[in-house]
Amino acid sequence: MASPTLNTTADVRGLAALYGRILAARVRSDWQYRTSFLALVVSQALVIALELLTVLLLLRLVPDFGGWSTVEVVFLYGLATVPFAISDVFVSAVDRVSNHVREGTFDRILLRPIPPLIQISALEFELRRAGKLIPSAAALGWAVWRVDVAWGPAEVALLVLALASGTVIYSALWILAASVSFWTVNSREAMNAVTFGGQFANQYPIHVYRGWIRVLLGWGIPLAFVAYVPAVRLLDPANPLGLPRWLVFAAPAVAAASLAVALGVWRTGIAHYRSTGS
Amino acid sequence: MATSERASAGHRSGGPVIDLVGVDKTYVVRARAGRFRRERREVAAVRDVSFSVEAGEMVGYLGPNGAGKSTTIKMITGILTPSAGDITVLGHTPTAERAALTRRIGVVFGQRSQLWWDLPLIDSFRLLHHVYRTDPERHRQNLDAFVDRLDLGPFLGVPVRQLSLGQRMRGELTAALLHDPAVVVLDEPTIGLDVVSKHAVRAFLAEMNRERGTTVLLTTHDLDDVEELCRRMLIIDRGRVLLDGGVDRFKQDHGTERTVVVDFERPVPPLALDRAAVVQIDGPRQRLRFDRRQITAAEVIGLVTATGHPVRDLTVEEPDIEELIRRLYAGFGEAGDDGSGGAPAGR
Numbered sequence: 001m002a003s004p005t006l007n008t009t010a011d012v013r014g015l016a017a018l019y020g021r022i023l024a025a026r027v028r029s030d031w032q033y034r035t036s037f038l039a040l041v042v043s044q045a046l047v048i049a050l051e052l053l054t055v056l057l058l059l060r061l062v063p064d065f066g067g068w069s070t071v072e073v074v075f076l077y078g079l080a081t082v083p084f085a086i087s088d089v090f091v092s093a094v095d096r097v098s099n100h101v102r103e104g105t106f107d108r109i110l111l112r113p114i115p116p117l118i119q120i121s122a123l124e125f126e127l128r129r130a131g132k133l134i135p136s137a138a139a140l141g142w143a144v145w146r147v148d149v150a151w152g153p154a155e156v157a158l159l160v161l162a163l164a165s166g167t168v169i170y171s172a173l174w175i176l177a178a179s180v181s182f183w184t185v186n187s188r189e190a191m192n193a194v195t196f197g198g199q200f201a202n203q204y205p206i207h208v209y210r211g212w213i214r215v216l217l218g219w220g221i222p223l224a225f226v227a228y229v230p231a232v233r234l235l236d237p238a239n240p241l242g243l244p245r246w247l248v249f250a251a252p253a254v255a256a257a258s259l260a261v262a263l264g265v266w267r268t269g270i271a272h273y274r275s276t277g278s
Numbered sequence: 279m280a281t282s283e284r285a286s287a288g289h290r291s292g293g294p295v296i297d298l299v300g301v302d303k304t305y306v307v308r309a310r311a312g313r314f315r316r317e318r319r320e321v322a323a324v325r326d327v328s329f330s331v332e333a334g335e336m337v338g339y340l341g342p343n344g345a346g347k348s349t350t351i352k353m354i355t356g357i358l359t360p361s362a363g364d365i366t367v368l369g370h371t372p373t374a375e376r377a378a379l380t381r382r383i384g385v386v387f388g389q390r391s392q393l394w395w396d397l398p399l400i401d402s403f404r405l406l407h408h409v410y411r412t413d414p415e416r417h418r419q420n421l422d423a424f425v426d427r428l429d430l431g432p433f434l435g436v437p438v439r440q441l442s443l444g445q446r447m448r449g450e451l452t453a454a455l456l457h458d459p460a461v462v463v464l465d466e467p468t469i470g471l472d473v474v475s476k477h478a479v480r481a482f483l484a485e486m487n488r489e490r491g492t493t494v495l496l497t498t499h500d501l502d503d504v505e506e507l508c509r510r511m512l513i514i515d516r517g518r519v520l521l522d523g524g525v526d527r528f529k530q531d532h533g534t535e536r537t538v539v540v541d542f543e544r545p546v547p548p549l550a551l552d553r554a555a556v557v558q559i560d561g562p563r564q565r566l567r568f569d570r571r572q573i574t575a576a577e578v579i580g581l582v583t584a585t586g587h588p589v590r591d592l593t594v595e596e597p598d599i600e601e602l603i604r605r606l607y608a609g610f611g612e613a614g615d616d617g618s619g620g621a622p623a624g625r
Contacts, residue, residue: 014408014411017408018408018409021405021408022405025394025397025401025405028396028397028401029394029395029396029397032396032437104390105390107352107357107387107390108387108390108392110355110356110357110376110380111355111356111357111380111385111392112380112409113377113378113380113381113409113410114409115377271359271373273357273358274305274358
């Protein structure tokens with residue numbers, strides 16, 4: 001079932017160029033309705049800003065937030081939200097596959113010589129989602145600047161690794177959620193609970209949760225590896241869960257494994273696709 | 279134009295370009311049964327369908343709604359996986375080698391656009407050029423040729439959503455053929471089109487077939503599509519192929535009946551004409567059925583006007599494909615043997 005389209009680096013480069021072109025076409029389409037487009041960008045940015053405000057308010061009410069300071073919690077928040085926002089911009093649109101499946105337009109996608117996942121994420125790309133990236137990146141930037149970490153090459157590498165792995169893990173989650181629509185139509189709401197819900201839970205230090213939620217976030221939906229594990233390693237405040245220091249290096253492996261599982265489910269879903277009446 | 283000899287590019291082996299052997303497609307349908315229980319039921323959309331299409335053929339694939347036409351098309355193009363049987367298209371197994379196959383076939387779905395809705399038509403063509411990574415020179419040649427023949431020039435810069443259906447369909451044809459496919463599969467390419475656009479679509483397909491040797495398989499409701507384009511037709515109903523043969527033969531055998539609809543100024547008693555029988559009366563309107571081999575439409579009209587009743591309007595109706603298939607299915611004129619005794623009327 002593997003798509004045999006990607007054979008050489010030239011193929012990959014061609015595909016990347018094409019992805020860019022479809023994205024550009026998509027943005028040109030959006031720009032036809034520019035007022036609504038701009039309003040949406042602003043509203044997306046506001047949603048994230050309000051989310052951050054909630055975290056900060058909570059910190060004022062509960063001064064001892066699992067032993068973490070405000071900067072540290074904001075750092076964690078940024079670490080959790082920036083990869084989420086990146087995957088939201090580039091990958092989350094794959095959940096639109098449920099519309100394509102329901103309306104039968106997925107047929108068309110299968111008829112083009114490009115992996116369907118890449119087509120949908122490009123076709124359904126919405127620049128307005130980038131609105132989320134602005135406040136979350138600002139929060140992370142501020143926290144990186146203020147937090148008590150001596151930023152050497154190792155720390156920077158760790159931060160980049162954490163952001164990259166986190167983006168992949170969230171992306172895998174989106175793909176997995178999108179795949180469900182090959183079996184049941186109208187799955188989007190349920191899957192949003194996993195994606196958006198997981199992201200929300202991931203904004204707080206995991207040790208404030210009960211045990212079963214911790215297990216779920218660590219190993220079920222491995223979001224702990226996105227923010228909490230690297231944050232503990234970098235900030236090293238109280239390590240209340242006694243996490244081993246090497247655990248942070250598991251993140252790329254967890255990311256790769258998540259992606260492999262998600263892609264496998266996605267391919268099985270396509271083979272299971274039923275189309276609709278003409 | 280030097281676009282002629284690229285006939286069915288890349289098809290190596292001499293065998294059929296499309297080959298179906300014993301193909302089944304069953305769907306599992308879950309219907310509600312009782313308050314919480316759901317019943318699992320298998321529905322066969324296509325049953326034991328076998329046929330093959332040779333390079334350069336134009337074949338009409340006909341059948342009423344729900345007969346299994348689209349399901350067959352979707353299996354041939356790799357969208358759906360057959361439940362049983364084997365399909366080979368240009369040497370590829372469609373679902374397993376979908377990506378490779380997509381580069382060599384063109385597909386038009388009459389009811390579903392492959393164009394970018396909010397972008398000018400030309401932008402879709404540019405994107406498809408990159409999607410298929412066709413040679414830039416070849417792309418330009420094809421585009422110029424298609425723009426010229428389908429008269430796309432005036433609306434190339436118009437967003438697709440603002441195009442008329444006929445304009446859009448001409449765009450769809452271009453989009454499906456820009457990458458020089460050896461096989462084109464069309465699902466209801468003329469549905470909803472006006473006469474002029476239908477003609478444009480047919481003329482273009484015929485030209486592609488003649489000049490480039492493109493193999494064409496099309497589903498349709500419209501018998502005229504088949505009459506104008508195809509020498510061979512397949513009729514499918516309830517998932518089974520009922521007939522596979524020449525279009526001329528089929529028409530001779532089954533399509534000789536015509537109906538004249540006469541609107542009189544006021545209701546008149548049923549006409550009693552030779553070789554044309556009144557089958558329905560609706561106020562001032564009477565429908566007269568006749569056999570084309572026994573009497574011409576002109577003669578019937580002559581007889582009608584000769585009755586002296588003032589006539590307001592006259593139309594001649596051909597039996598539609600659904601009607602013919604219904605009769606075929608009901609076993610009317612088994613293989614046409616009943617009618618062939620009569621002298622075929624010269625055209």
